[in-house]
Amino acid sequence: MSLVSTNEVPGPTITLGGVIRAVGFIGLGAIGVTVGLSDVLARAPADAVDYGPPLMAPSVHFPLGTDVLGRDMASETLHALAVTVTNAGIAAIVVVVAGGLAGFIAARLPYRIGFLLRGIGGILGAVPALLLAILFIGLANRGLAPFAAGLAAAPLGFVRAFDRARALGQSRHAEFARATGISPGALLRRDLTYEFRDSFLSIATRALAAVTIVLSTVSFFGYGATPPHRDLGLMIAAARDVYFDAWWTAAIPAIALALFVLCARLAAGLDEGERA
């Protein structure tokens, strides 16, 4: 134990967790670039049927083959990935706002109201997010699937943020601040600033992984994306009848989906978080 600090800020140390997160972010960055350039990289427009012969195996001309309607699997996967990533991004923002941010604010509400909200969050969190998402889509409409998925995945984040905010509110340093007249608003600002500055990326990427699975499953069941804006879940669903004869029709979008979710999970440091 040294009582005198050195004048140097302790430098960042390379840890296994840090390496895992870096790999995840590099992967997400690469996917982001691919999505941004999807219209350029895809040689066929979205949902272009009869672009090639139906169910053609991967070949030189069609590197990822074609599906039952003769659509180029490589182009379709790129377009579907763009839709999936965009929708998951929107849903992840909803999770951060309706989960993390709302949880922090709810913890500062009067005791009874706060704990009532936490109880509701806990009950909703106990229901599988997929079922909640389907319920919310039914109550709204399919066009709002990203918001529904975000709201469905938010309760666990809400509860987690609520408990963290309560613990922070009862800490010695918060008591010390209150005893010197620091207002609850200033304390909330302090908590939000430091909690979200330090863990925003972790919360967002954790949410991204969770909502991607929810959104893709919802689409797989036919409640999510609609053609021509097909996402990866809908692509896998469309390959159901021919999968055992033409493996690439489902395997290619499934691999793309798995890679995206894996990168998000790695970026979150393999934190389980709001698992769908």
Next chain:
Amino acid sequence: MSEHLLTVTELTVTRPGAKRPELDRLSLAVDAGETLVILGEAGCGKEALMRVLAGAPDRDEIVDGTLQFGSASPERAVKFPKPAIRMSYLPGPFEQPLNLHVSALSQLTRIIARKLDAPRASAQEELGLALGRLSGAPKPADLDRPPLSLSPEIQAWGLFAAAFAQNPELLLADHSLAGLAPGHARALTRALLAEQARLGFAILYAAMNAETPAWLKGRLIVMRHGKIVEEGPAERLATTQAHSYTQTLFKAQPAPLNDKPRASTRGQPVIQAYRIEMAKPSPKRMRDDLTFELRRGAALALIGDEGSGRHTLARILLGLDRAPAGRIVFDAVDIGVLARNMMARLRRRVAFVAGADDMLDPRMTIWDTVAEPLRTHLDLPRHVTASYRDVALKRVGLASLAGNRSVATLSAFDKRRLQVARAIVSAPVLAVIDEPLRGLDAFAQAVMRDLLKNFRTHEGPAFLVITSDIMVAQSLAEDAMIMKDGRVIERGSLADILRAPKAAYTLSLIEASAPVKNSALPPAVPQG
């Protein structure tokens, strides 16, 4: 073959990139039954020596040299050496050596069981016997709670008993008494010396102020920058020091002041308490009828042990808790009629400097920590806030640290100074100073005392000092209330109280805080 119990030869501990080694070719020997105290400021090398001997050097430390335990052959000082003697490690409770959320009794029992290779039930009996032998120690049942809900003093008794129960040949005491209330520290010292006489173990004690060697006597080694600068009997070095560093170290100890009593009537009243009563967590509550006032520029010390009611009274005075009866006027406002948000507004003129290291938000930066009161209470331009912040940091000697550094990376001493900087920018009418020197080495204590005095002189707030150490109270306040069991048992000018204490408890506090030159350990004073 060595005749010593422990022989350390040419021990060097370095960290990559460090300017100098933590231990620089240190050689020393400890004989059976001997007491050897290693004294020095934080970072002098004693911590590194303790880590190596305990078999747990830090991961990035490079250790070189040899250790010889008893008659065994010398071995290279690598990680986790298997000593050929029975050795116990005795940390201080403020180091938080136990899991805070698991029963202390269970953890101590497990440690003893592992060291003695005995069943848990047998280990618990050993612990119970050890506690029973220590005069003033709590019962085993009192330790059957998580350390979080135990006072540091109770934890210390448990740690001491657990160390003795291991029947050691060598006791590695790593700042074991640091930060404890003087009365408890002396009682533990008595227990330590009594057990040493009974079991005949040697003590290697790492100390950061000169009080401990004066109590323990034995041999004293003074270390600086990883080297021994002076060595000799503790009793001789307490009065005659050859090396200038040793002289400075001993001078940094608080000395009794012989000031005449000063009146506490200075500026406008900050706190006026009329016939207040303090709630006590026992069914029967005695009437206190406490009436007093604290004026701006004056200083009042609330002196007593943990659980004496000092914090309860302070919380009542600050309006954090309501008194069952009585009236408190804070800065000319009756806080009994104030709404919560208005009370919070009034408390903007209160500053805290406390001995606990978790009083500052560890996530915040140095700059944010100091500037927060200015930003939230005043609408000042950013450059003005920055200027006040920089001046305060300069005054406490933290201006050289990077402002974006987080509080979590600071040392205990720096965190303490940061609290003073935050207090300075708040321009308070009242500063609550709660055990400000706890856990600091002698130099750091001297610096903190000077900073607080300087703060009081320049900003002129009223000081409400909460401490168990009369020497600390004397250096920061003129008036005092001696508290015990939730009641004020003696009050008045601190100089008068020191000159003629009326209660036996006050006398015991004074004797427990006696300066180094009265180094003989006084006999136990009956409580009450």
